[in-house]
Amino acid sequence: xxxIARNLSKTYxxxxxxxxxxxGVNIELDNGETLLVxxxxxxxxxxxxxxxxxxxxxxxxxxxxxxxxxLTFSRSKTARFRRDYLGFIFAEAYLLPQLTILxxxxxxxxxxxxxxxxxxxxxxxxxxxxxxxxxxxxxxxALSRDQRQRAAxxxxxxKRPSLILADEPYSRLDxxxxxxxxxxxxxxxxxxxxxxxxxxxxxxxxxxxxRTAKLDKTRWVISGRRKFGVGENDSIPRFRSDVSExxxxxxxxxxxxxxxxxxxxxxxxxxxxxDEGAELDxxxxxxx
Numbered sequence: 001x002x003x004i005a006r007n008l009s010k011t012y013x014x015x016x017x018x019x020x021x022x023x024g025v026n027i028e029l030d031n032g033e034t035l036l037v038x039x040x041x042x043x044x045x046x047x048x049x050x051x052x053x054x055x056x057x058x059x060x061x062x063x064x065x066x067x068x069x070x071l072t073f074s075r076s077k078t079a080r081f082r083r084d085y086l087g088f089i090f091a092e093a094y095l096l097p098q099l100t101i102l103x104x105x106x107x108x109x110x111x112x113x114x115x116x117x118x119x120x121x122x123x124x125x126x127x128x129x130x131x132x133x134x135x136x137x138x139x140x141x142a143l144s145r146d147q148r149q150r151a152a153x154x155x156x157x158x159k160r161p162s163l164i165l166a167d168e169p170y171s172r173l174d175x176x177x178x179x180x181x182x183x184x185x186x187x188x189x190x191x192x193x194x195x196x197x198x199x200x201x202x203x204x205x206x207x208x209x210x211r212t213a214k215l216d217k218t219r220w221v222i223s224g225r226r227k228f229g230v231g232e233n234d235s236i237p238r239f240r241s242d243v244s245e246x247x248x249x250x251x252x253x254x255x256x257x258x259x260x261x262x263x264x265x266x267x268x269x270x271x272x273x274x275d276e277g278a279e280l281d282x283x284x285x286x287x288x
C-alpha cells in the first residue's frame with residue numbers, strides 16, 4: 001500500500017476574508033515508511049491529520065491510498081475506510097476507564113466482530129514491544145501518562161492499519177520519556193508494516209524518521225533521506241522506482257448503509273471462530 005498526496009491546501013472563510021492554513025503539501029509514502037511533520041501550535045498539523053484521516057476535506061489537492069481516492073467516499077464508506085485502513089493516536093490516550101489495558105487494546109476489533117485468539121496474541125506482542133506487557137490486566141487509572149500513551153499506541157496498531165496518524169503523541173511527556181516512547185513505538189510500527197505520519201512541535205528526534213516536513217507560515221518544506229518536490233509545479237518521483245509493485249485498490253464494500261449498521265459486531269465466520277478461553281469471556285460480556 002502507498003500514500004500519495006499532491007498539492008493539498010486548506011483555507012477557511014473568515015467573514016469576507018480567506019485564512020490559508022497551508023498549501024502545496026505533497027506526501028508520498030510506501031509500506032513501513034515514516035514522516036515527521038513539525039510545526040508550531042496553529043500551523044495546521046492537526047488539520048493535516050484530519051484531512052488524511054478523512055475527518056474533513058481539503059480545499060484543494062488530491063489524496064490516494066493505493067489507487068483509490070478516499071476523499072470521494074460516501075459517509076458510510078469513509079467510516080469503513082477509517083475502520084479498516086487507519087490507526088489514530090492523539091496527545092491524550094482516551095482509554096476506556098472500565099476496561100483493562102489488554103481490553104482497551106482490543107477495542108478496534110469489535111468494529112468487525114469479536115476478538116479472535118490471534119488478535120489477543122498480537123495485542124500481547126505489541127504490549128511487549130511497547131514494554132507494558134506487565135500492565136495488561138491493570139486499569140488505566142493505575143498507569144502513568146507514559147504507560148497510557150503506550151497502550152493507546154497498541155490500540156492504534158492492533159489491526160495492522162495501512163497508515164497510522166499520530167497527532168503529537170508524546171507532547172505531554174518529558175524529553176526522556178518522549179525519546180523512549182518513540183523508540184519503542186517505531187519498533188512496533190515496523191512490525192506492523194504500517195506507514196506513519198507523526199506531528200510534533202519539535203524536531204528533536206527527526207533522525208529517527210525517513211524524512212521530516214515543516215509547516216512554516218503556510219509553507220511545506222521537506223527534507224530527509226528521500227526527497228520529492230514541493231509546490232504545484234514540482235513532480236513527485238516514486239521512492240522505490242527500482243521495485244516494480246502493482247498499485248493496490250482498497251477493498252471496501254460499496255454498500256451505502258447507515259454507519260451504525262457498519263459497526264455492529266458481526267457473527268464471525270466458522271473458520272475464524274473466536275477463542276473461547278476464559279481470558280476473553282469477561283471482555284465479551286461487557287459488550288453483549
